[in-house]
Every structure is written in structure tokens, then in C-alpha cells.
């Protein structure tokens with residue numbers, strides 16, 4: 427059986443059994459940066475946060491926000507520079523607060539902004555601190571033109587013991603921030619394609 431077909435069947439099975447079996451629950455985990463951002467001005471809630479909340483709402487899933495221990499700059503240019511430097515150093519920025527216990531979740535919807543073509547390094551901090559072996563990771567991102575970039579394949583390479591669904595959702599940040607209706611529709615279409623909802 428090819429991998430895509432296998433994953434598809436696995437995902438379907440997980441979602442179909444999710445109400446019956448608490449061990450197969452899904453959780454939405456996301457990182458998102460508020461403050462000044464590209465094309466949206468200064469926002470109180472990041473773009474990815476809006477998508478994450480819509481996914482959690484549609485799935486009636488638990489949700490967890492990855493927060494950095496040392497806040498990223500609110501100014502866009504400063505944040506862009508720091509993110510670039512973190513990527514160059516392959517840094518693992520510290521996370522604020524307690525990490526969630528993922529043992530009861532089979533499926534992790536993982537959301538992040540595209541930062542320089544990859545996930546923000548703090549997403550790797552999170553995943554490396556958790557035990558995600560054997561779990562299904564379903565990525566979604568917001569971006570301003572690069573889509574998912576190499577994030578889904580990078581995640582799969584980095585976490586070979588997890589199954590990273592390659593058909594992630596990519597929504598433009600400006601849409602996610604300003605157009606709740608279009609965002610909700612994109613989420614719905616994607617979740618239906620994954621057989622996560624009917």
C-alpha cells in the first residue's frame with residue numbers, strides 16, 4: 427500500500443473512531459505571533475491563531491498555543507531578523523509555561539506561520555520536547571506567498587517516527603486575519619478532504 431493511501435485510511439479510521447475512543451482524540455497545537463505583521467498592521471491576535479481556533483471549533487478539539495518564554499519583537503523587521511538568525515543557528519527557543527500531555531491524542535493539527543520557508547524554530551522546540559512517535563501530524567500554516575514551503579517535508583524528515591500528512595492547509599495571513607468567512611470555508615473544505623468532518 428502506498429504511504430499516502432495508508433495515511434488516508436489511517437486518518438479516516440482515527441476520525442471515525444474519535445468519538446468512541448478517547449485515545450484517538452485530536453488536539454490543535456499552534457504558534458502564532460501577534461504585533462506588527464506583513465499586510466495586516468499591528469494585530470492583537472496572530473493570523474495562524476485565527477485558523478487554529480476555526481479548526482478546533484469545527485473538530486470540537488482541544489487547543490494549545492505554543493508561547494515563547496522570551497517574547498519575539500513586536501516590530502516586524504526585528505522579528506524577521508531574529509527569526510532568520512534562529513534559523514541560521516538551528517536554535518531551539520524556550521517555551522513559556524507547562525507543556526501539554528499529548529499521550530491521549532493520536533492526531534495533532536499543527537499550525538504555524540511560514541517563517542523563511544520553514545516552521546518557526548520554536549515549533550521544533552515543542553515537538554522535540556514531546557513524545558510524538560506514532561502520532562499523526564496534520565500541518566497548517568499561514569503565509570504571504572510561500573504556502574507551506576518545505577515545512578511538511580521538513581517535519582517528516584525531522585520526525586520520521588510520526589506520520590506527517592503532506593496535504594496541509596496553507597492560508598494567506600491577510601485572509602486569515604481579515605476574512606473570517608473565507609477562512610472558515612477553506613478550513614471546512616480541507617477538513618472534508620481529510621475526512622475529518624462530513
Ligand SMILES: Cc1cc2nc3c(=O)[nH]c(=O)nc-3n(C[C@H](O)[C@H](O)[C@H](O)COP(=O)(O)O)c2cc1C
Nearest residue numbers: 458459472473474539542543568569570571572599
Ligand atoms: C519572521 C517572519 C518570516 C516570514 N517569512 C515568510 C516567508 O518566508 N514566506 C511567506 O510567505 N511569508 C513569510 N512571512 C509572513 C508570515 O508567514 C505571515 O504573515 C503569517 O500569516 C504570520 O502568521 P502569524 O500572525 O500567525 O504569526 C514571514 C513573517 C515573519 C514575521
